[in-house]
Amino acid sequence: MWLINSSIGRKVVMSVTGVALILFLTFHCCMNIVALFSGEAYNMICELLGANWYAVVATVGLAALAVIHIVYAFILTIQNRRARGNERYEVTNTPDKVEWASQNMLVLGLIILLGLLLHLFNFWYNMMFAELLEMDTLHSPGDGFAWIVETFSNPIYVVLYVVWLVAIWFHLSHGFWSAMHTLGWNGKIWFNRWRTIGIVYVTLLMLGFLVVVLAFAFKCAPSLCCGLCC
Numbered sequence: 001m002w003l004i005n006s007s008i009g010r011k012v013v014m015s016v017t018g019v020a021l022i023l024f025l026t027f028h029c030c031m032n033i034v035a036l037f038s039g040e041a042y043n044m045i046c047e048l049l050g051a052n053w054y055a056v057v058a059t060v061g062l063a064a065l066a067v068i069h070i071v072y073a074f075i076l077t078i079q080n081r082r083a084r085g086n087e088r089y090e091v092t093n094t095p096d097k098v099e100w101a102s103q104n105m106l107v108l109g110l111i112i113l114l115g116l117l118l119h120l121f122n123f124w125y126n127m128m129f130a131e132l133l134e135m136d137t138l139h140s141p142g143d144g145f146a147w148i149v150e151t152f153s154n155p156i157y158v159v160l161y162v163v164w165l166v167a168i169w170f171h172l173s174h175g176f177w178s179a180m181h182t183l184g185w186n187g188k189i190w191f192n193r194w195r196t197i198g199i200v201y202v203t204l205l206m207l208g209f210l211v212v213v214l215a216f217a218f219k220c221a222p223s224l225c226c227g228l229c230c
Helices: 007-037 039-048 053-089 105-133 144-152 155-182 187-217
Strands: none
Touching: 007 039, 007 053, 007 144, 007 155, 007 187, 039 144, 053 105, 105 144, 105 155, 144 155, 144 187, 155 187
8 A cells, every 4th residue: 555655655644643633722722722711611522522332432533643744754764874874974064054953863762752652641641541440540530630730840840741742842843744744734835834834823723832831830820829920
């Protein structure tokens, strides 16, 4: 099958799964922003997305997308390295048009993967997984707001999450327009347009996540201090 065996097919799979993950991040960001205004409303969303059949199915589907994206990223990286052969060991000047993110997608991907594992431990493990297995946890598995407060009260986690979000920004700022290019939505005019749209969209998306992290880190979320920043 060409999607598996050909280089172009693999890039298409990478692009489609990448766009799907960006859409999920958009939903996740909107959900997190709710926590800035109301812990109760946030917990209502968590309850809706708790350990029920449709949430579990969606989680499995999301995990499959992430795994496919990661596996294909490694396959394409290895393929590109083999194609370059010994040239990758030669010292050459970096072309002006080659982005830093493009040259370091594997490193950024590894940082993102480690951050994802940390995020899954802090939230998914203590919430959906704990609820499914009826585990005893510090907070109720359905009290997502309490887990946000707990996680970002730790300065080490705050720093790690900030680094993680920066890595995601670099990864997506290149990946967004690259996906559009692979899917054929480019051309002389739209190439620069998609590039600009991607940078703006990804920047706003990551700022949304960052605001939540820093708001809870500095105890400035309205729900934490009755509308007054501490």
